[in-house]
Amino acid sequence: MFLFWYLRRISRTAHDVPWVHLAIGLVGNLAFVVGSLFFLSPALTRAGTWLFVVASWGLLIGVLGEIMVRYETRRRAAAQQPSAPAAVE
Incomplete structure (x- = not known):
């Protein structure tokens, strides 16, 4: 539902603010890198997993x-x- 609303909304404004999606993609990539580093420490594995989940959504929205x-x-x-x-x- 949220994704459908997002696509309808962004189709009207995406042309005017293309840098927003570039920034979202950058944050997603950084979250993947930090999440990967978190997997090196057993104490940070859970945080690394959540960073991967957030990064995946960020990259999907960016694309x-x-x-x-x-x-x-x-x-x-x-x-x-x-x-x-x-x-x-």
Whole structure:
């Protein structure tokens, strides 16, 4: 449900703020690196697992947002192009 709402919302605003999804992806990647380091210590394994879960969602949201940015960019570019005149036979 949340994902559907997110996709509807982001399709309207993704073109205007593409850097947000880049930042979310960066945070997700950093969480994966830190989570990987946490697995080296048995005491931090649980925290590392949760960092992996959070990072996975962050990367998913980042990728979906990037897809929407590209889709919206193409849609707006196609809407601005004048249509070709019909061929006269």
